[in-house]
Amino acid sequence: MENETLELKKALESSRLVVVKGLRRTGKTSLMRVVYGELKANKIFVDVRGIYPFTPRTVSEIFTNLFRKFARISKKITLSIDSIALGGIKVSEPKHIDLLETTEWINGKKIYLFLDEAQNLSRVGFDKFLVYLLDNTDIKLILCGSEIGIISDMIENPKSPLFGRGAEIINIKRFPSSLSLKFLEEGFDQIKVTRDASQLKETIEHFDGMVGWLVLYGDYSKRNDHKISIKKVMKDASSITTEEIKKFLETRGIGKNRYLHILREFSKGNKRWSEIKYSLEKKLGKKIGDRHIKDYLDALIDYGFIEKSEGIYSLTDPMTKVGVDKIKG
Numbered sequence: 001m002e003n004e005t006l007e008l009k010k011a012l013e014s015s016r017l018v019v020v021k022g023l024r025r026t027g028k029t030s031l032m033r034v035v036y037g038e039l040k041a042n043k044i045f046v047d048v049r050g051i052y053p054f055t056p057r058t059v060s061e062i063f064t065n066l067f068r069k070f071a072r073i074s075k076k077i078t079l080s081i082d083s084i085a086l087g088g089i090k091v092s093e094p095k096h097i098d099l100l101e102t103t104e105w106i107n108g109k110k111i112y113l114f115l116d117e118a119q120n121l122s123r124v125g126f127d128k129f130l131v132y133l134l135d136n137t138d139i140k141l142i143l144c145g146s147e148i149g150i151i152s153d154m155i156e157n158p159k160s161p162l163f164g165r166g167a168e169i170i171n172i173k174r175f176p177s178s179l180s181l182k183f184l185e186e187g188f189d190q191i192k193v194t195r196d197a198s199q200l201k202e203t204i205e206h207f208d209g210m211v212g213w214l215v216l217y218g219d220y221s222k223r224n225d226h227k228i229s230i231k232k233v234m235k236d237a238s239s240i241t242t243e244e245i246k247k248f249l250e251t252r253g254i255g256k257n258r259y260l261h262i263l264r265e266f267s268k269g270n271k272r273w274s275e276i277k278y279s280l281e282k283k284l285g286k287k288i289g290d291r292h293i294k295d296y297l298d299a300l301i302d303y304g305f306i307e308k309s310e311g312i313y314s315l316t317d318p319m320t321k322v323g324v325d326k327i328k329g
């Protein structure tokens with residue numbers, strides 16, 4: 001985390017557009033929060049997932065209000081405001097407000113705008129507005145995303161408005177097993193809990209280097225033995241990942257069952273492209289075009305569920321399996 005904190009701070013000094021990307025539960029939000037907390041500047045932090053319903057109008061209205069509020073506050077006190085939470089704000093009566101007009105108020109002020117889980121903003125055309133901010137204000141943008149393919153596309157696709165804007169990209173990775181081990185050992189030292197080497201090994205086999213699960217295991221270990229702690233994390237993880245998978249499947253239209261089938265295949269083990277094709281064709285009783293298989297696998301990669309290495313596809317998070325197992329149908 002220290003390295004990454006420094007990396008993010010350095011990126012903020014040299015670039016006006018920084019993108020933090022990585023799988024779910026690798027510590028991106030924590031990293032952004034730490035850096036945000038230490039910044040002595042005008043700053044705003046928005047969890048984009050908190051915007052509901054997610055439509056061009058509500059997004060526009062929320063940011064308009066946010067900038068208005070910000071402008072008002074920063075006029076009175078030139079100090080930074082700490083945070084404007086947006087969790088679960090619901091806009092019931094959308095009014096037409098001109099977002100561009102509002103941004104005049106923030107002209108000339110250096111503001112750091114942190115957008116957590118920003119990937120969906122392009123869906124409502126908001127990336128065009130972000131470009132406008134870069135061109136017309138002194139704002140610095142920090143975008144973060146777990147759906148790595150989608151957030152990358154926002155920056156790397158030549159058709160995207162944010163393409164070619166000199167984005168600095170910070171890749172947050174899972175811990176390698178040596179670091180997971182060190183992380184657990186140090187954590188247990190601090191909370192004065194003993195775990196032997198085989199228990200630590202088993203924990204890492206279960207949860208890999210996903211810091212989110214490791215922290216949860218550490219937390220349960222304060223009051224439970226090793227086996228029970230593992231069980232409890234798995235129970236929580238299954239609820240969390242089930243919801244994430246269901247949300248993804250809902251975006252897949254009629255392809256939903258095919259994706260679910262593919263995820264079930266990956267839950268049994270790593271697979272080659274040809275194995276997925278064979279199994280899906282067998283399940284459906286008909287031929288499926290290569291193009292479709294590629295699209296399915298690409299989407300699963302984009303949303304961070306699977307990854308590809310040397311021709312082999314595998315789940316990125318071992319807990320996706322327990323989530324998939326809970327889904328019926």
Ligand SMILES: Nc1ncnc2c1ncn2[C@@H]1O[C@H](COP(=O)(O)OP(=O)(O)O)[C@@H](O)[C@H]1O
Pocket residue numbers: 001022023024025026027028029030031146211212213215
């Ligand atoms: N370096 C770290 N040290 C301790 N706990 C961490 C660290 N990074 C993340 N966590 C914890 O792991 C969990 C997941 O982290 P989070 O930042 O929410 O991940 P992401 O935003 O990538 O999904 C959180 O509960 C957080 O408190």
Ligand SMILES: [Mg+2]
Pocket residue numbers: 028029030116
């Ligand atoms: Mg996060």
